[in-house]
Every structure is written in structure tokens, then in C-alpha cells.
Amino acid sequence: MPKKFEKYIVIFFIVLAIIFPLITQNDYYIHIMTLAFIWSIAVYGLNLLAGYTGYLSLAHAGFFAIGAYAVGLLTVKIEMGFWVAFILAPIITAVIGFFIGIISLRTKEHYFAIYTLCVGYVIYLIIDKWDSLTEGVRGLMGIPAPANIGPISFTTPLSQYYLVLAILLLVIFIIYRIINSLVGRTFIAIRNSEPLALSLGISTIKNKLLSFVLSTFFAGLAGALYASFVRFLGPDIASTAITFDLLMYLIVGGIGTLFGPIVGTTLIVWISQNLQFLQDYRMLIFGPLLTILIIFAPRGIMGIIGDWKVKSSEKKRNKEAQKSQSELKKEA
Amino acid sequence: MLSLKNVTVKYGAYAAVHEVNIKVEQGQIVVLLGANGAGKSTTFRAISGLSKPASGEILFEEKSISGISPDKIVQSGIVQCAEDRKLFPQMTVQENLVMGAYVQRKNKKKMKQTMDEVFELFPILYEKRNDQAGSMSGGQQQMLAIGRSLMSKPKLMLLDEPSIGLAPLIVEQMFESIQLINKEGTTILLAEQNANAALNIADKGYVYENGKIVVQGSSKELFSNEEVRKAYIGA
Ligand SMILES: Nc1ncnc2c1ncn2[C@@H]1O[C@H](COP(=O)(O)OP(=O)(O)O)[C@@H](O)[C@H]1O
Ligand SMILES: [Mg+2]
Numbered sequence: 001m002p003k004k005f006e007k008y009i010v011i012f013f014i015v016l017a018i019i020f021p022l023i024t025q026n027d028y029y030i031h032i033m034t035l036a037f038i039w040s041i042a043v044y045g046l047n048l049l050a051g052y053t054g055y056l057s058l059a060h061a062g063f064f065a066i067g068a069y070a071v072g073l074l075t076v077k078i079e080m081g082f083w084v085a086f087i088l089a090p091i092i093t094a095v096i097g098f099f100i101g102i103i104s105l106r107t108k109e110h111y112f113a114i115y116t117l118c119v120g121y122v123i124y125l126i127i128d129k130w131d132s133l134t135e136g137v138r139g140l141m142g143i144p145a146p147a148n149i150g151p152i153s154f155t156t157p158l159s160q161y162y163l164v165l166a167i168l169l170l171v172i173f174i175i176y177r178i179i180n181s182l183v184g185r186t187f188i189a190i191r192n193s194e195p196l197a198l199s200l201g202i203s204t205i206k207n208k209l210l211s212f213v214l215s216t217f218f219a220g221l222a223g224a225l226y227a228s229f230v231r232f233l234g235p236d237i238a239s240t241a242i243t244f245d246l247l248m249y250l251i252v253g254g255i256g257t258l259f260g261p262i263v264g265t266t267l268i269v270w271i272s273q274n275l276q277f278l279q280d281y282r283m284l285i286f287g288p289l290l291t292i293l294i295i296f297a298p299r300g301i302m303g304i305i306g307d308w309k310v311k312s313s314e315k316k317r318n319k320e321a322q323k324s325q326s327e328l329k330k331e332a
Numbered sequence: 333m334l335s336l337k338n339v340t341v342k343y344g345a346y347a348a349v350h351e352v353n354i355k356v357e358q359g360q361i362v363v364l365l366g367a368n369g370a371g372k373s374t375t376f377r378a379i380s381g382l383s384k385p386a387s388g389e390i391l392f393e394e395k396s397i398s399g400i401s402p403d404k405i406v407q408s409g410i411v412q413c414a415e416d417r418k419l420f421p422q423m424t425v426q427e428n429l430v431m432g433a434y435v436q437r438k439n440k441k442k443m444k445q446t447m448d449e450v451f452e453l454f455p456i457l458y459e460k461r462n463d464q465a466g467s468m469s470g471g472q473q474q475m476l477a478i479g480r481s482l483m484s485k486p487k488l489m490l491l492d493e494p495s496i497g498l499a500p501l502i503v504e505q506m507f508e509s510i511q512l513i514n515k516e517g518t519t520i521l522l523a524e525q526n527a528n529a530a531l532n533i534a535d536k537g538y539v540y541e542n543g544k545i546v547v548q549g550s551s552k553e554l555f556s557n558e559e560v561r562k563a564y565i566g567a
Contacts, residue, residue, distance in 0.1 A: 186431075186434070189431055192420055193418055195414075196414070196418045198402035200406065200435075200484070201407055201411075201484055204403075205401075
């Protein structure tokens with residue numbers, strides 16, 4: 001598939017996302033899509049660490065919640081201006097991520113996964129039990145919607161949809177730049193083999209920490225958007241169930257691929273919306289589906305597309321090679 | 333340039349390398365000979381910082397490097413080309429080489445120059461520069477692994493069994509390339525089971541058995557040593 005064609009597909013989906021609200025005209029659908037985009041941003045963060053660097057963090061919902069509660073607490077309790085709180089939230093998350101990263105990155109593989117699972121649970125407990133700060137199970141209410149920027153207001157579902165979409169596109173662009181830079185290749189090198197990365201002179205400690213911090217930054221950003229969009233926060237957003245939801249979105253879409261997070265998240269969010277009448281039984285459908293997917297397509301939907309692309313370009317190359325060989329023969 | 337003094341390396345309680353003494357002078361090719369499991373790779377891991385010696389000292393250019401992190405050791409001028417010759421299979425040949433130049437990443441001009449040198453040494457890599465590394469043959473992958481190591485501009489290169497699993501004709505080319513790399517100014521410490529080919533290009537050698545050095549001497553001496561001939565050269 002030629003590069004140009006790929007570009008057109010991307011542009012097609014961007015245009016589709018832009019005109020989507022005009023097509024549906026249904027506030028509920030717009031609301032669902034906005035939420036899916038917010039989750040996607042969090043999944044992009046998870047993908048950077050788990051997909052590209054090979055470190056599966058199970059504390060991701062915890063960092064999402066830190067970003068969300070940062071906006072909530074700063075605006076409600078200190079009455080800070082919305083945008084200042086909004087910008088501070090992912091930064092606060094990343095700073096906390098830095099210190100947690102220093103400790104958790106002393107472990108590897110499943111130990112890392114288990115350790116971060118515990119970290120995520122501790123974050124959940126803190127939010128749940130520290131009533132005086134977070135309001136605990138009662139929940140944090142009264143979070144303001146994004147403040148106006150000049151003449152633009154963000155009070156309607158439509159305007160919030162576009163705000164989230166704009167930030168999502170920016171996030172995808174930043175991730176694209178990261179994974180195609182030397183830093184991104186360094187992450188991939190670490191995923192490939194840490195001893196090899198080390199023997200090329202790469203400081204794996206520094207780069208793993210950078211990946212961890214970036215991943216928590218995007219989780220915090222998504223959380224901040226969530227807080228200003230839903231405007232009510234409960235400890236449940238930090239629960240491990242959310243982490244596993246995010247992980248499922250990533251695996252279905254394609255771990256370690258650029259478009260996996262957005263594809264997996266929107267797909268599953270929509271499917272589960274349409275299966276809502278089944279309530280908790282929908283997991284009976286998701287469970288087997290996910291298992292089949294992991295067995296036959298461990299790199300998800302985007303992985304299937306990627307393999308298909310490699311195969312077709314190989315075929316083309318073989319054809320060309322044959323052609324040039326037969327031409328050589330003719331000459332001889 | 334490099335000296336190991338009574339170096340012992342353990343895996344758990346088991347000493348895979350025991351009280352080893354090795355000296356490499358600038359400009360030399362030095363070879364470690366020995367059967368599978370004798371302790372050659374473990375010695376390399378200790379030099380490149382991937383394993384910490386349990387005791388003893390490793391000096392590089394008169395400074396102790398035991399216990400320093402692997403990335404710092406590469407910065408100081410020692411690079412290891414491991415026996416598994418692992419590449420980044422999804423990256424292209426050229427991208428693999430760029431990763432090898434990680435410690436030189438600030439100096440783009442020098443990197444370009446070094447890459448041209450590598451292409452000159454292994455023209456096939458230039459031809460295949462845009463191919464995925466995973467699609468190449470065994471010999472080509474070994475050339476890429478060596479080329480990638482050269483990209484860091486090492487003073488000392490640790491080459492672990494570069495001939496293993498290659499066809500005889502390719503092995504011959506490989507040793508010629510190693511000699512060329514050495515002539516261009518890189519000191520080489522080589523681990524090999526192919527004693528014949530290795531001693532042909534080496535200045536001196538050490539023979540390992542069960543983690544200990546049992547014989548050492550110049551290539552000439554080792555060539556004419558009865559035991560070495562019997563065990564490793566098969567004549
Ligand atoms: N990671 C490891 N853990 C435990 N034992 C090891 C490890 N790597 C190598 N060994 C053991 O150390 C000894 C030396 O191995 P090695 O240095 O790889 O030898 P060589 O490179 O000469 O073939 C062998 O007995 C091997 O089984
Ligand atoms: Mg070995």
C-alpha cells in the first residue's frame with residue numbers, strides 16, 4: 001500500500017470525526033464519542049509504555065484518576081482558574097509518575113506488572129478513604145466546565161466534542177513524532193532486548209523512566225479532560241477494572257501500533273454501548289472474543305492490517321525481482 | 333589497554349569464570365579459545381558491564397571499569413558484539429546502524445562518516461540499507477551486527493563467535509573483515525571455537541577450560557602446542 005494512500009485514509013477519518021456530530025445530530029452519541037476520545041488519550045499513554053517500551057503498567061487508571069482529581073480539587077477546593085488547573089493536572093500526574101517510576105522500574109516483566117497493580121490499588125484506596133480531601137465515596141461535585149477562551153465557550157456537547165477531538169489529534173501527532181524519533185527507537189530497542197540496548201550504550205534506566213513519565217502525563221491529561229467533561233468524580237475511576245478496560249482497548253486495537261489505541265477504544269466503547277441491554281453479561285461475549293483475538297492476532301486489529309501490508313509489499317517485491325530476472329535472461 | 337586481574341564471575345554460587353588474567357595491548361587482535369560453556373561469553377559480559385565480577389579488577393586505559401554501568405562502558409570506548417547477533421528485526425539496516433551510533437548521537441556529521449566507512453567495509457549493507465534487518469541471511473546479519481558495533485567508534489571491540497553458524501566461504505570473508513577493522517585502528521578481543529581461523533589473524537590467545545585459562549601464548553606458540561592442536565585444531 002503506497003504511503004500516499006495511507007495518508008488519504010488518515011485524512012478521511014479525521015474528516016469523518018469532524019463531521020460526525022453534524023451527521024448524527026444526537027447529543028447522546030456525541031457524548032459517547034467524546035468519552036471514547038478521552039479514553040483513547042489515556043490508552044495512547046499506556047501504549048507508549050506497554051506497547052513501545054515493553055513495560056506493562058497496571059496503575060494506569062490510578063494516574064488517570066490523579067489527573068482527574070487534580071483538576072477537580074484545584075478548581076473546587078482552591079477555586080483555581082480552570083485552564084491553569086487543567087494545565088497543572090497532567091504535570092502533577094507526571095511528577096508523581098516520576099517518583100513512582102523510579103521505584104517500580106527496579107522491577108521487570110511480570111514483577112513490574114504486579115508491582116504497578118499494587119500501586120494502582122493504593123491510589124484507589126487513597127482516593128476512596130481520604131474523605132476530607134477527595135470526598136471519598138460521596139464523590140467530588142461541582143467541577144466547572146472548561147472556561148471560555150475568548151469568544152469560544154465549551155458548555156455545549158458539540159463544543160466539548162471538538163475540544164476533546166482537537167486535543168486527541170494533537171496527542172496522536174505528538175506520539176507519532178515521539179515513536180519516529182531517536183527517543184522512540186530507544187524505547188523500541190528496550191522492548192526488543194534490554195541487554196542489547198545496554199550494549200549499544202543506551203541508558204535503559206533513564207529511557208524507561210522517560211517512557212513511564214510520558215505515559216503518566218497522557219493518563220493525567222485524559223483524566224483532566226474527563227473531570228471537566230463529566231464534572232463529577234468518584235474513586236471508581238481509579239479502580240483496576242478501568243485499568244483492565246484500557247488494556248483491553250489497547251490489545252483489541254493493536255498494542256505497539258500508532259492507531260491501535262483510537263481504533264480499539266472507539267470500537268469497544270461503541271460495541272459495549274450497543275450491548276448495554278445485556279448489562280454485565282456482555283463480558284460473556286467479550287471474554288471469548290478477546291481470547292480468540294489474542295490467540296490469532298496478538299497485535300490486534302492494526303497488527304492484522306500491518307501484517308497484510310507487509311505481505312502485499314513482499315509479493316510486489318517478489319514479482320519485481322522475478323520480472324527483472326526474466327529480463328536479465330532475455331538479454332543473455 | 334585492557335587488563336583483567338584475577339577476575340571471577342559467578343552465576344549464583346557457580347563460578348563460570350575463575351580467577352582469570354588477560355592483557356590486551358592497543359592495536360592487537362587477541363583471541364579467547366575454548367569449547368561451548370568454557371566461559372568466554374561470561375568474560376565478555378563482565379568486561380561490557382552486563383555482569384558484575386564477584387572479585388578481581390578490570391582496567392581499561394588504566395582506569396577501573398568493574399561495576400560501571402554498561403552504557404558508560406560503551407561511552408568509554410568498549411563495545412560488545414554478542415554471539416546471539418541480535419538485531420532490531422523490524423528496523424531497516426540503516427536504522428539499525430543509527431541505533432549503533434547512539435553514543436555519537438550528538439555528532440550527526442561524524443555518524444554519517446562512520447556509516448560510510450561501514451558501508452565501505454560491508455558493501456552488501458549499503459545495497460540492503462532500506463531492507464528490514466530481519467529479512468537478511470545469517471552472514472549479512474552478522475555483518476550488520478558488527479557494523480552496528482562499529483558505529484559507536486569503539487577503541488576496543490569484543491567480538492563473540494562471529495563465525496558461528498556461517499558457511500565456510502562467509503567465515504573466511506568475516507575474518508578478513510575483522511582484520512581490516514583492526515588495521516583501521518580498532519583493537520579486537522575475539523572469542524572463537526574456530527581456533528584455526530582465529531589464530532591466523534590473532535596476535536595472541538588464551539585457552540579456556542571450565543572457566544579457567546589453561547594455556548596462553550602468542551598465536552605461533554598456540555599453533556604449535558600439542559594439546560591445543562589436538563583439542564581445537566584437529567590435526
Ligand atoms: N545466565 C546464566 N545463568 C547461569 N549460568 C550461566 C549463564 N550463562 C552461562 N552460564 C553458564 O556459565 C558457563 C560459561 O558459559 P559461557 O560464558 O556462555 O561459555 P562460552 O561463551 O565459552 O560458551 C556455562 O557452564 C554456562 O552454562
Ligand atoms: Mg559463548
